[in-house]
Amino acid sequence: QVNQGNMPGIQSTFLAMDTEEGVEVVWNELLFTDKKAFKAHEEKIKTMFEQLVLVDHPNIVKLHKYWLDVKDSKARVIFITEYVSSGSLKQFLKKTKKNHKAMNARAWKRWCTQILSALSFLHSCEPPIIHGNLTSDTIFIQHNGLIKIGSVWHRVFANALPDDLRSPIRIEREELRNLHFFPPEYGQKADGTAVDIFSFGMCALEMAVLEIQTNGDTRVSEEAIVRARHSLDDPNMREFILSCLTLNPDKRPTANNLLFHRVLFEVHSLKLLAAHCFINNQYLMPENVVEEKIKELDLNMVMAEIRREGRPGAQWRYSEVSFLELDKFLEDVRNGIYPLMNFAVSRPHALPRALSQPPEDTQKAKTPTPEPFDVETRKV
Numbered sequence: 001q002v003n004q005g006n007m008p009g010i011q012s013t014f015l016a017m018d019t020e021e022g023v024e025v026v027w028n029e030l031l032f033t034d035k036k037a038f039k040a041h042e043e044k045i046k047t048m049f050e051q052l053v054l055v056d057h058p059n060i061v062k063l064h065k066y067w068l069d070v071k072d073s074k075a076r077v078i079f080i081t082e083y084v085s086s087g088s089l090k091q092f093l094k095k096t097k098k099n100h101k102a103m104n105a106r107a108w109k110r111w112c113t114q115i116l117s118a119l120s121f122l123h124s125c126e127p128p129i130i131h132g133n134l135t136s137d138t139i140f141i142q143h144n145g146l147i148k149i150g151s152v153w154h155r156v157f158a159n160a161l162p163d164d165l166r167s168p169i170r171i172e173r174e175e176l177r178n179l180h181f182f183p184p185e186y187g188q189k190a191d192g193t194a195v196d197i198f199s200f201g202m203c204a205l206e207m208a209v210l211e212i213q214t215n216g217d218t219r220v221s222e223e224a225i226v227r228a229r230h231s232l233d234d235p236n237m238r239e240f241i242l243s244c245l246t247l248n249p250d251k252r253p254t255a256n257n258l259l260f261h262r263v264l265f266e267v268h269s270l271k272l273l274a275a276h277c278f279i280n281n282q283y284l285m286p287e288n289v290v291e292e293k294i295k296e297l298d299l300n301m302v303m304a305e306i307r308r309e310g311r312p313g314a315q316w317r318y319s320e321v322s323f324l325e326l327d328k329f330l331e332d333v334r335n336g337i338y339p340l341m342n343f344a345v346s347r348p349h350a351l352p353r354a355l356s357q358p359p360e361d362t363q364k365a366k367t368p369t370p371e372p373f374d375v376e377t378r379k380v
Helices: 035-040 042-054 089-098 105-123 154-160 176-181 194-209 222-230 235-244 255-259 269-280 289-296 323-334 351-356 359-365
Strands: 012-018 023-032 063-070 075-082 139-141 147-149 302-306 314-317
Touching: 023 035, 035 042, 035 063, 035 075, 042 063, 042 075, 042 154, 089 139, 089 194, 105 147, 105 194, 105 255, 176 194, 194 222, 194 235, 194 255, 222 235, 235 255, 269 323, 289 323
Parallel strands: none
Antiparallel strands: 012 023, 023 075, 063 075, 139 147, 302 314
């Protein structure tokens, strides 16, 4: 049995082996005791899961497959999610604090960018998917530095399942120690995507200071949060976090806007786009193309120059570029550590629209056989 913070209220989560792909996965069970109510809403549940399986992002724990198992008196939905072998962000920060190390600013930026990339993806779905349970316990860090957000479907399930079926999902906030991650408007009818921005701001603050002290109490006090905010040295970082923690949800920036905040611009957009183009088309090139190209280069060759009137220009030579760093950067991009953020290609399709439709609409929309369509294979 494993606990990945995937979803409060799921009866059991087990580590399993996918024998087809040869990878470890998590087996989740959602149990419904009222079989009659379950049968009445079976199509809606299927539609919901079919849409969730389609949501795909490198920084979100993937939901692979699902199936329904209806027995004599009860029914259950089994769904398979990605297994994240590394620990949660909370555990990682505790270990770092124990070793008396401060948080590395570059790592902080990389983590923030990945979390925001996932939130931006969820919030731009149609209708927007609100995480509603973002804490340092539901964010996972893999050994290569890749961030994965779990527990994404908790709120979708809670909202999409009809009232008479909602019993398996506990909607209340699980632990007192995580209450500070939730904004004042949380749980109200009108709350929206700004809920996640507040929670993200708290995660960003905790990542920057490693731990927000609880003073022996299980709850994190307002004074402890204020102290943590004042301890930040970087004014840009402080302004970035404070904008997320604004009490008025209308004044909080969107995940999309935050990705372009000056504190996060670690990699130039053009460099990022070039790296993604290179990796997406790498199958067209020899395996060691970077290494081979470097051998051909004259390292004293000038690749860029700023000309200045009346004084010598500034020159940039190939010898000043670290090719080892370039290889490491390409590997990080390949692993999803530097997502393409908000270029058009990474925008999600309007996937979970069916969640907001009544079941009869989805029935009408179904056709016995999908119409064939030609797949475009040519490269632009």
